[in-house]
Amino acid sequence: MNLGYSILLGEFVPANQARPTDVAGFQIVCPCCKDPVFKTERLGRKDVLEFFSHYASKVGTEDCELRVAGISEGTRASTNSASRSQTLKLFLAVIRSAMAVAWKDDPHARRWAEVEGSPALSWFVDLRADHMATGRWFKDADLDEALDTAISDVDLMALRNAGGLDVSVRRRLVKDVISHLRSPNAAKNRKTLILHGLRGAVEAFWTCEALNEIDIPMRKMFNALLSDTRTDWRAWVKRMNERQGPHLDAFNDLHFMIEMFLMRDLLRLPVVRMLENHRAGRAVLEGIDDLDYLPIAHAKSDEISGPSI
Ligand SMILES: [Zn+2]
Numbered sequence: 001m002n003l004g005y006s007i008l009l010g011e012f013v014p015a016n017q018a019r020p021t022d023v024a025g026f027q028i029v030c031p032c033c034k035d036p037v038f039k040t041e042r043l044g045r046k047d048v049l050e051f052f053s054h055y056a057s058k059v060g061t062e063d064c065e066l067r068v069a070g071i072s073e074g075t076r077a078s079t080n081s082a083s084r085s086q087t088l089k090l091f092l093a094v095i096r097s098a099m100a101v102a103w104k105d106d107p108h109a110r111r112w113a114e115v116e117g118s119p120a121l122s123w124f125v126d127l128r129a130d131h132m133a134t135g136r137w138f139k140d141a142d143l144d145e146a147l148d149t150a151i152s153d154v155d156l157m158a159l160r161n162a163g164g165l166d167v168s169v170r171r172r173l174v175k176d177v178i179s180h181l182r183s184p185n186a187a188k189n190r191k192t193l194i195l196h197g198l199r200g201a202v203e204a205f206w207t208c209e210a211l212n213e214i215d216i217p218m219r220k221m222f223n224a225l226l227s228d229t230r231t232d233w234r235a236w237v238k239r240m241n242e243r244q245g246p247h248l249d250a251f252n253d254l255h256f257m258i259e260m261f262l263m264r265d266l267l268r269l270p271v272v273r274m275l276e277n278h279r280a281g282r283a284v285l286e287g288i289d290d291l292d293y294l295p296i297a298h299a300k301s302d303e304i305s306g307p308s309i
Contacts (some may be wrong), residue, residue: 001065129194
C-alpha cells in the first residue's frame with residue numbers, strides 16, 4: 001500500500017516520505033485494519049518503488065491490502081522475513097514500553113509481581129483479549145462515552161494553559177491505539193494493555209482494602225481472581241452467572257475499572273516527547289520516565305488516582 005497511518009501523528013503517511021525507522025517511531029499502521037506495517041522498497045522499471053506492507057496475511061488483513069493498494073504475494077514473500085520480525089517487535093514494544101513507565105514508582109510493585117502470572121488472572125486476560133479482538137468489548141460505539149468518563153475530572157483549561165497536547169488529540173490517539181489493539185498482529189499488545197488496566201483495578205482494590213472501604217461482593221471477586229488456581233475464580237464466575245445481583249454488579253464494575261484505568265493512561269501517553277525523540281534520531285522513549293501529567297479539577301490530596309471502587 002502507498003499510504004500508512006501514523007497513530008502518533010494522527011495522519012496518513014505516504015510510503016515514499018517515510019523511512020523504515022519511522023514505522024516504529026511514528027507508529028505507522030495499515031489505514032484499514034490498523035495492523036502494524038513495515039516499509040519496503042523494490043526496484044521498478046524507472047525508479048525505486050516504496051510501499052508499506054502487512055507483516056503477514058492473517059485473517060482480517062487480506063482485504064485491506066486490496067483496498068489500500070494491492071501488492072502481489074510475490075513481492076511480500078521476497079522481503080526478508082527475519083528483519084521484518086525484528087521490526088514488528090520494535091513497533092509493538094513502543095506502546096508497551098511507553099505504558100510501562102506508568103508503574104515506575106508503584107508502591108504495590110512487589111505484590112503485583114506475585115500475582116500477575118496467576119492462572120485465574122491470565123485466563124481472564126486471555127478471554128478479555130479475545131472479546132476485544134472480536135469487538136465484543138471496547139466497542140467503537142461505546143468509546144466516546146467511555147472517554148468522556150475517563151476525562152471527566154481532568155481540568156481541560158489547566159491542561160491547555162500548560163501548553164500540553166490538547167485533549168481532543170489525546171482522544172483521537174486512544175481510539176487509534178484501541179483499533180490497533182484489535183488488529184491481528186497486536187495480540188501481545190492487546191493482552192499487555194488489558195493487563196495494564198487490570199493492574200490498575202487490582203491496585204485500587206488493594207488501596208481500598210487497606211482503608212477498609214470495600215464491599216463484600218467486590219472483595220470476594222478480587223480474592224477469587226487473585227487466587228493461586230483457577231478453581232476459585234471458576235466457582236466465583238459460576239456463582240455470578242447463577243445469582244447475578246451484586247456479584248454481576250461487581251463483575252461489571254471490574255470491566256469498567258479496567259477500561260477506565262487503561263484509557264486514562266493511554267490519554268497520558270507522552271506523544272510529543274516520543275515524536276521529538278524520534279525526530280532527533282533518538283530512541284523513541286529515551287529520557288521518558290513518566291506518562292504526561294493531566295491536571296485534575298478539584299483534586300483532593302487523599303483521593304486515589306483513577307476510578308473509585
Ligand atoms: Zn490492513
